[in-house]
């Protein structure tokens with residue numbers, strides 16, 4: 415397959431990783447067609463795909479530096495927190511209907527929190543972590559943080575759940591704090607539109623807990639599960655867990671299916687995407703066309719029998735589609751493009767669950783997780799899968815993501831850091847070698863130079879900087 419691209423050049427964009435949202439730039443190209451091999455080369459130079467477009471953030475003048483992150487799945491060992499996610503789904507398969515019915519019947523106001531309230535040192539620890547997260551969270555919303563701290567400090571409470579039955583549903587610890595934050599922000603007139611569910615979910619995403627604690631948000635309550643109190647009888651590896659899930663399926667009414675298909679826009683899939691974008695990202699401008707161009711369109715080969723290229727992984731529970739993972743399979747490597755799910759199933763931590771399944775199925779290759787962004791809490795989860803590697807933006811080599819490297823990168827999110835000591839090679843690409851693609855055929859720049867406008871040559875020089883000497887001889891540049 416010949417790769418054919420159209421060059422859009424450096425395009426302005428707003429940083430989507432931090433609250434500053436400063437203007438940054440990215441180099442964008444549209445791929446009319448793209449071979450698997452060329453896509454791999456682009457990924458290893460820090461590019462990402464979005465529909466038919468590929469982009470590489472311009473790291474020269476940037477708000478938050480993105481580092482390509484990939485996981486070596488051959489050496490991957492799931493953590494206790496990962497196992498907890500797998501177990502949670504198993505429990506749900508067994509008890510789901512009952513649990514769902516209970517939560518439908520039970521109004522949040524009827525929760526008998528006071529009856530089960532107990533305080534211990536774990537409570538205090540969670541409370542401290544929660545407090546710190548809350549101060550970070552409300553900073554953009556309030557004029558005077560100290561005043562807000564004063565007003566809210568005494569109201570932060572974390573309660574320990576006593577009954578085993580309640581624990582299963584609500585975690586070992588629970589905090590109604592999102593309700594308090596929400597009420598305060600409304601009272602200050604800062605965020606009339608804010609709702610308690612969103613606040614709880616945001617806090618859930620922002621908080622960093624010790625490895626053995628996991629947190630979910632339900633109806634504005636933050637529920638913390640303490641894994642150290644869970645028995646270790648369940649399997650340790652995702653593959654084994656999958657087998658167990660399948661065994662469980664046979665015995666239970668609820669059935670769990672994973673289906674892999676080529677990207678397609680059906681009403682069933684689109685509805686989930688729309689609900690997810692609206693609920694999780696507050697994106698109200700979703701249309702079938704925007705879905706199509708973001709996740710369905712792909713320049714990669716789509717031969718029906720091939721196991722390579724772009725796919726949707728459909729997760730179904732009792733024949734109900736509940737989540738979709740968008741992935742690219744490139745040789746033996748997998749690239750996770752996107753993941754969306756029905757918001758009402760957020761308590762199952764499907765993002766982590768699907769990542770674990772993708773890692774298991776990647777089976778020894780590299781699992782590309784997109785970008786790691788320093789200090790961006792939304793992206794921190796990527797660093798918890800180990801052993802992973804970051805692409806050094808200067809030497810273009812992958813470097814093991816150790817605690818030291820992470821600290822180096824986290825020290826200044828806007829500074830491009832060289833991650834290894836290798837000498838930065840001066841890439842020598844010659845504009846003459848670029849292949850231009852016309853309907854009549856292909857021609858090298860050196861043979862067409864006299865007919866090319868100088869502005870086009872400048873444009874092509876920019877392309878060399880982002881694509882490098884090897885790719886410019888492989889990708890054909892469409893000029894019409």
Ligand SMILES: [Zn+2]
Nearest residue numbers: 429432477478
């Ligand atoms: Zn930023």
